[in-house]
Amino acid sequence: MAAPNLNGLEPILAALSTMQANVERSQKSQAHEYLEKFQKSPEAWTKTHSLLSSPNTIAEAKLFAATTLKGKITYDLDQLPRESLPSLRDSILALLVSFREGPRPVRTQLCVCLANLAIQLLEWKNVLDHVGSSLGSSAGDCILEFLKILPEEVNEGRKINLSEDELTVRTKELLEDNATQVLGLLNQYASSSAAAAVNPRLFECISSWLGEIPAADVVNSSLFDAIINGISNDASFDAAVDCMCMILRDTREVDEYMEVIQIIYPRVLSLRPRIAELAGSGDLDAYKGITRIFAEAGEAWVVMIARLPAEFRGLVESVLECCGRDQDRDAIALTFLFWYEMKQSITLDKYKQARIHYADIFGKLVDVMIKHLEYPTPDSADEADLFDGDREQEEKFREFRHQMGDVLKDCCEVITVTECLGKAFNRIQRWVSTYGSQTTSTSVPHWQELEAPLFSMRAMGGMVSPEESVVLRQVIPLIVQIPDHEKLRFQAIMALGRYTDWTAQHPEFLQPQLQFVIAGFNHGSKEVVRAAALAFKFFGTDCRKLLEGSVTELHTFYESVLDNLPPDSQEEITEGVACIISIQALDKVHSMFKTYCDPVIKRMMSCANQAKTAQDDGPRLAVAGYIQLLTVFVQNIQPYVSPQQENPAVKYCQEILPVLSTIAENFTSSTPILERVCRCWRYMVLSYRTAVLPLLPTLAQQLASGFENTRQGCFLWATDSVLREFAIGAEYVDASTSRAIYSFFEQQAFAFLRIMNDLPAEDLPDVIEDFFRLLIDALIYCHQQLLPSPVCQHILSAAISALTLQQDAPLIAALHFLRDLLSYGTEHPNSSNFDRQDSGQAPRNSPQLQQAVKQMIASQGEALVQRVMTGMMFSFPRDCTQDASGVLLSLFEILPLQSGVWVKETIGMLPAGSIRAGETDRLMNAVGMKIDAGDVRKVRVLLQDFTTSYRRRNVAPRDGLGRLEATRFRFNG
Numbered sequence: 001m002a003a004p005n006l007n008g009l010e011p012i013l014a015a016l017s018t019m020q021a022n023v024e025r026s027q028k029s030q031a032h033e034y035l036e037k038f039q040k041s042p043e044a045w046t047k048t049h050s051l052l053s054s055p056n057t058i059a060e061a062k063l064f065a066a067t068t069l070k071g072k073i074t075y076d077l078d079q080l081p082r083e084s085l086p087s088l089r090d091s092i093l094a095l096l097v098s099f100r101e102g103p104r105p106v107r108t109q110l111c112v113c114l115a116n117l118a119i120q121l122l123e124w125k126n127v128l129d130h131v132g133s134s135l136g137s138s139a140g141d142c143i144l145e146f147l148k149i150l151p152e153e154v155n156e157g158r159k160i161n162l163s164e165d166e167l168t169v170r171t172k173e174l175l176e177d178n179a180t181q182v183l184g185l186l187n188q189y190a191s192s193s194a195a196a197a198v199n200p201r202l203f204e205c206i207s208s209w210l211g212e213i214p215a216a217d218v219v220n221s222s223l224f225d226a227i228i229n230g231i232s233n234d235a236s237f238d239a240a241v242d243c244m245c246m247i248l249r250d251t252r253e254v255d256e257y258m259e260v261i262q263i264i265y266p267r268v269l270s271l272r273p274r275i276a277e278l279a280g281s282g283d284l285d286a287y288k289g290i291t292r293i294f295a296e297a298g299e300a301w302v303v304m305i306a307r308l309p310a311e312f313r314g315l316v317e318s319v320l321e322c323c324g325r326d327q328d329r330d331a332i333a334l335t336f337l338f339w340y341e342m343k344q345s346i347t348l349d350k351y352k353q354a355r356i357h358y359a360d361i362f363g364k365l366v367d368v369m370i371k372h373l374e375y376p377t378p379d380s381a382d383e384a385d386l387f388d389g390d391r392e393q394e395e396k397f398r399e400f401r402h403q404m405g406d407v408l409k410d411c412c413e414v415i416t417v418t419e420c421l422g423k424a425f426n427r428i429q430r431w432v433s434t435y436g437s438q439t440t441s442t443s444v445p446h447w448q449e450l451e452a453p454l455f456s457m458r459a460m461g462g463m464v465s466p467e468e469s470v471v472l473r474q475v476i477p478l479i480v481q482i483p484d485h486e487k488l489r490f491q492a493i494m495a496l497g498r499y500t501d502w503t504a505q506h507p508e509f510l511q512p513q514l515q516f517v518i519a520g521f522n523h524g525s526k527e528v529v530r531a532a533a534l535a536f537k538f539f540g541t542d543c544r545k546l547l548e549g550s551v552t553e554l555h556t557f558y559e560s561v562l563d564n565l566p567p568d569s570q571e572e573i574t575e576g577v578a579c580i581i582s583i584q585a586l587d588k589v590h591s592m593f594k595t596y597c598d599p600v601i602k603r604m605m606s607c608a609n610q611a612k613t614a615q616d617d618g619p620r621l622a623v624a625g626y627i628q629l630l631t632v633f634v635q636n637i638q639p640y641v642s643p644q645q646e647n648p649a650v651k652y653c654q655e656i657l658p659v660l661s662t663i664a665e666n667f668t669s670s671t672p673i674l675e676r677v678c679r680c681w682r683y684m685v686l687s688y689r690t691a692v693l694p695l696l697p698t699l700a701q702q703l704a705s706g707f708e709n710t711r712q713g714c715f716l717w718a719t720d721s722v723l724r725e726f727a728i729g730a731e732y733v734d735a736s737t738s739r740a741i742y743s744f745f746e747q748q749a750f751a752f753l754r755i756m757n758d759l760p761a762e763d764l765p766d767v768i769e770d771f772f773r774l775l776i777d778a779l780i781y782c783h784q785q786l787l788p789s790p791v792c793q794h795i796l797s798a799a800i801s802a803l804t805l806q807q808d809a810p811l812i813a814a815l816h817f818l819r820d821l822l823s824y825g826t827e828h829p830n831s832s833n834f835d836r837q838d839s840g841q842a843p844r845n846s847p848q849l850q851q852a853v854k855q856m857i858a859s860q861g862e863a864l865v866q867r868v869m870t871g872m873m874f875s876f877p878r879d880c881t882q883d884a885s886g887v888l889l890s891l892f893e894i895l896p897l898q899s900g901v902w903v904k905e906t907i908g909m910l911p912a913g914s915i916r917a918g919e920t921d922r923l924m925n926a927v928g929m930k931i932d933a934g935d936v937r938k939v940r941v942l943l944q945d946f947t948t949s950y951r952r953r954n955v956a957p958r959d960g961l962g963r964l965e966a967t968r969f970r971f972n973g
Contacts, residue, residue, distance in 0.1 A: 039068045066109035073116045075953045078916040093134040100142040111146045115153040144201040148208040179212040190226045197226045200239035207243045215250035216260045241289040245296040252300045279325040291322040291331040298338040306345040309357035324368045343410040362414045366423050369404050373452040405459025412463040421471040424453040444485040454491040461498025466505040480516040486525045497535030500542035521561045533569030540576025547580050574629045578636035590648035620670050627676035634683045647691040661702050668710045678714035685721040690732045700744045713770030720774045727781035757971040765810045768802050772813040779820045787852045801969035803867040815883035822890035825853035865902035872947035889940040896931045914954045
């Protein structure tokens with residue numbers, strides 16, 4: 001047998017084989033790189049056709065070839081002479097004929113190829129007729145697939161290399177002008193045979209064209225009968241459901257589609273018997289499909305449901321039935337948005353009657369939701385594993401319960417909180433009367449039926465007014481007597497934590513609840529202990545006034561449990577006691593602050609001594625944890641003190657500042673400790689604002705030396721709070737203090753520039769992010785000093801150098817800074833609130849500051865344009881594109897002509913062969929026209945489209961970017 005003629009395709013096939021083989025990662029990387037370069041090369045045009053035409057090519061290679069051809073047509077069509085495009089079209093049609101029976105993935109890619117070519121081949125006017133005649137009447141599925149794909153590709157037209165005007169005209173030619181013809185073709189096809197009428201491809205095609213064909217035209221044709229029948233056919237069910245849902249969404253403008261809704265509504269209701277049928281079938285996907293139809297109908301017609309409650313009650317009852325019969329709880333989530341939308345409508349005053357009419361349905365919905373909240377009953381006696389080891393299912397159930405809790409909140413707004421709570425209370429009472437006597441210390445029968453209403457009470461807690469006086473008075477005494485079962489105790493404590501606002505208004509219920517919660521700290525379950533800590537936080541926050549006199553006793557409790565809690569729970573219980581300290585009499589704040597925090601500092605210092613010699617990170621992390629507790633105290637103990645008085649909280653901060661400084665100086669290599677120390681210092685400033693003035697000299701010195709010695713960005717983060725609070729114009733801050741703070745900021749800036757001179761940007765991503773976030777605030781509060789300063793030129797250079805990074809966070813920070821900086825080259829920049837005029841209008845920027853920015857741009861604008869455009873074409877993450885193009889827009893707003901020159905020069909420096917013939921001239925002509933018309937905002941779109949198109953067509957050269965390669969930042973200050 002003769003060997004097949006592969007025509008030089010062996011390297012491609014070998015690379016594809018390597019990608020699928022079990023080989024080294026390096027080999028796969030080499031194969032991937034080779035295939036990626038091949039896809040962008042001109043020879044790919046002929047070799048993809050060879051791969052697709054060869055009978056000896058394996059299916060995977062054919063799919064790769066079809067996918068490559070799609071990319072070539074979308075992005076590289078300029079590689080072919082214009083006169084050869086009709087031949088390309090004919091060859092694709094010939095390939096489609098040979099693949100019309102499959103494999104479907106290859107056929108789909110070829111249909112996408114043909115659709116994208118149809119968009120760009122402007123002289124091809126009779127697209128549908130040509131495709132139909134070429135493929136023939138026997139290629140029904142193939143034609144339907146092309147018809148389905150055509151609108152999808154046209155509506156994604158931004159990736160096509162056409163002007164906006166060309167794309168608009170072509171969209172009209174391909175879609176709007178053909179809509180009537182397509183509707184006729186689909187009707188004709190559906191009527192051709194019984195099999196055609198339930199073909200899933202038919203319904204997919206209808207769905208795709210519904211954006212162009214009015215829903216009314218489909219509903220008034222035989223296609224609607226086909227869709228309804230398709231819902232009853234297993235093979236076409238999913239596609240028919242999708243199609244029906246598309247039609248329902250198109251009828252959201254109910255006044256416009258009233259006649260259409262009158263046709264659809266009875267047909268939708270006729271599907272209601274299928275709810276019970278599919279619920280008993282065990283086909284979960286089908287049940288989700290039928291639920292989706294009723295939920296989508298409800299969402300689309302929610303206004304009609306509110307206007308005509310009697311007429312549309314059947315639809316709401318159908319959605320409720322879908323919820324009630326969903327034993328597997330897989331479909332019910334599809335209805336949540338409907339219940340929310342319905343609640344939003346019927347709680348309006350003008351739909352008061354609808355609210356009354358549907359009250360019984362929402363009452364039943366509460367019962368359904370509480371029932372669905374129940375944990376499953378395990379098949380075995382092992383209650384420790386309720387999900388048979390399926391942790392993913394368990395996590396899904398936990399998340400799902402919170403979503404159902406949101407539905408319960410919706411019900412509270414419709415039928416009142418009291419009625420919803422009453423339903424939960426009745427279930428609790430029913431459980432107590434039925435199973436309470438059977439409960440022992442080791443067994444709680446049917447605990448799921450008690451836990452679910454407890455969870456529902458927790459979920460509805462946020463809806464309850466502190467004035468509620470019916471249910472809570474009865475249910476809270478029951479909750480504190482809940483049996484000692486892990487999940488019941490957990491849920492009971494969590495529920496109590498949600499009603500602390502109510503308890504604050506009903507002090508007689510405080511002590512039993514607090515004792516119940518405190519007892520939870522001694523429970524054997526870690527989950528219960530965590531719940532107790534969280535609940536205690538809420539009691540301390542909301543009931544602080546009731547607990548004011550218990551602050552001394554609570555210190556004993558705090559000390560006894562603190563060391564046994566995980567870090568998150570330590571913070572929560574600390575927040576609770578800190579809130580109680582915060583309302584002590586002013587003369588007691590310092591002593592209580594000291595009483596609670598000194599033992600924490602003692603623990604911290606003990607761990608710090610261990611950490612010096614410890615081999616692991618445990619002691620260091622413990623030190624960081626204790627510093628975090630100090631920060632929680634600082635955040636929450638904020639007594640009101642007049643500016644003339646000494647702040648007792650600041651007095652204590654003065655006492656612990658040397659301790660924190662010592663910790664920072666001794667652990668210069670421990671990022672967690674340094675971050676927590678800086679966070680504590682930052683909150684000292686944010687909590688006590690200008691009252692922290694006595695700490696400023698020491699604090700500034702520590703921040704400056706700490707940054708210089710450790711090169712950690714957290715010191716800049718803390719510096720930011722000082723800069724904002726003591727900026728020029730801030731209340732109670734004199735000018736000399738503000739000037740000193742600005743000098744401190746410049747000291748930090750110079751330190752950063754020296755660090756960036758010593759290390760490449762890739763080694764400093766976090767520091768760069770923190771620095772430019774600091775700079776954003778510096779521009780707002782100190783622009784008068786910063787912009788004329790010589791340091792600003794160096795900062796701009798550093799920002800340009802930072803654009804070589806590829807991580808989102810530092811790039812976005814640098815780009816935001818650049819956009820803010822450039823805004824000061826205009827009349828209306830980003831500005832501090834201190835500069836707002838009484839009229840509320842943003843102040844005009846001074847000509848001097850505008851000129852200072854323009855001078856910086858004139859000297860560094862070329863480098864800035866190069867770095868931004870290079871990033872957009874090669875390296876920036878997708879999330880940075882908008883900000884990067886925003887920088888270019890700002891440049892064109894300030895210096896439009898010069899910016900145009902810089903853009904052209906940058907494009908001229910791109911690697912040879914990577915730009916299409918005439919592409920630069922077309923772009924620059926379009927840019928020039930927008931500048932001449934004064935429409936520079938459109939320049940942003942042009943440059944964004946150009947760089948996106950370039951990036952799709954090209955890979956960054958392995959040997960570098962040549963003249964566009966970035967240079968290292970240098971600073972000699």
